[in-house]
Amino acid sequence: MSQHDPKFLPEPQSLRPENLSGRLLSWYDRNRRVMPWRALPGELADPYRIWLSEVMLQQTTVAAVIPYFQKFVERWPTVMDLAQAPLDDVLHAWAGLGYYARARNLHKCAQTVAAWRGGVFPDTEEALRKLPGVGEYTAAAIAAIAFGKPAVVVDGNVERVMARVFAVTEPLPRAKRQIKEHAATLTPRERPGDYAQAVMDLGATICTPRNPACGICPLMAACVGRQLGMAEALPAKEEKPERPTRRGIAFWATRKDGAVLLRRRPEVGLLGGMIEIPSTPWREDKWSLEDALPEAPFQAEWRLLPGLVRHTFTHFHLELVVAAGKIGPAALTRGLWVPLDKLGDHALPTVMRKVVKHALLKAY
């Protein structure tokens, strides 16, 4: 086949892999999305705000992050402010956003940056990667977006876009290395931060997991996945194990003055360091009240409230039955007695707020 053959359609130069970034950037410029951490065109990004937003955005949607981000930067405008804040204040402000280890690492990272560099973030991937809570993705994202470094940024959006454009059929997570190689071939030296955000925006708005809008995609002509009719099916993923159900009894313990007993969870593990309604351990077998009594915070006439509190974590379902009881004058217990109207002052994760709501509805 020669170039003079009318059937030969030369691949436009703009569709060569090294030029796809140009198409993405021009699409990005035409469809710029406003987010509170993004610099305006021509402005320099604030590394503190980029870092804070990237940590919040780990496995979390933009819509969920925005109000938390606003709250954090209003209360702690610089990394020095955040470093000086009590950890409890940070956990409380984070409550509801999930993955609470992020909040602890955020605070630790702020203190590290404050101590080492007086509040100046490192600007290389290698140095960023050493900070607590900053992994491969986040280091690359900060380096690219805040410092203009041509880092290869690979998040879930990039994985999906690359898998489709290059028709990568190997399932994730095995395909990660292959996908990163593709991503590296597209990463430009000019405007790498905008490019990274362009791919992520594309994945969030057009190259979506379901019903991708291929008809208006700036990469449509280059997308091998689409040409093969398999774009929506990519990326392939390994099967996930099914989620078990765990059960427990939570103790809604009240005092004569109406205060409720709370306690702090262990620093590590599920809901680490957060405040909870005391409960039995969470196990697969159902609990009878008799089984649960030795786990109660004190001896009392516990009564089971009708109904259940259901909550789903990443890897299991939880069903909590709530038992209500009043502490006697002689009983001692460990924990934190909190008036009902002060429950909001504590770092209660969502599952525990559900327990509170249920108890308030059923116990009075």
Add this chain to the structure above:
DNA sequence: AATTCGTGGCA
């Protein structure tokens, strides 16, 4: 390398 980490929106 495989698990363990939350939560809310969506089909």
Add this chain to the structure above:
DNA sequence: TTGCCAAGAAT
């Protein structure tokens, strides 16, 4: 109702 999914990190 159920499962999937989201700008992943730590161990």
